Amino acid sequence: xxxxxxxxxxxxxxxxxxxxxxxxxxxxxxxxxxxxxxxxxxxxxxxxxxxxxxxxxxxxxxxxxxxxxxxxxxxxxx
Numbered sequence: 549x550x551x552x553x554x555x556x557x558x559x560x561x562x563x564x565x566x567x568x569x570x571x572x573x574x575x576x577x578x579x580x581x582x583x584x585x586x587x588x589x590x591x592x593x594x595x596x597x598x599x600x601x602x603x604x605x606x607x608x609x610x611x612x613x614x615x616x617x618x619x620x621x622x623x624x625x626x
Contacts, residue, residue: 593623 593607597620601613604623616622 594625596623597621598623 593604594610595616596604596610598604598613599621601611604611604613607623609625610623612624612626613621614624614626616624
């Protein structure tokens with residue numbers, strides 16, 4: 549009987565810790581979720597014209613400014 553009470557108490561404490569940790573993660577990840585679900589035009593850097601790597605620094609994937617043709621440059625991941 550004592551073991552059953554101990555397991556019940558342990559389960560309750562673990563559930564309370566999980567709920568608290570999950571609540572903190574949700575608050576921290578709201579900004580990340582907004583950026584992934586509703587990307588703004590400023591974050592879409594792939595194939596955007598650029599002159600230097602700094603022009604592509606706001607993107608997540610395409611952060612390098614490379615030559616696409618002899619006279620044009622664009623943001624790319626490679």
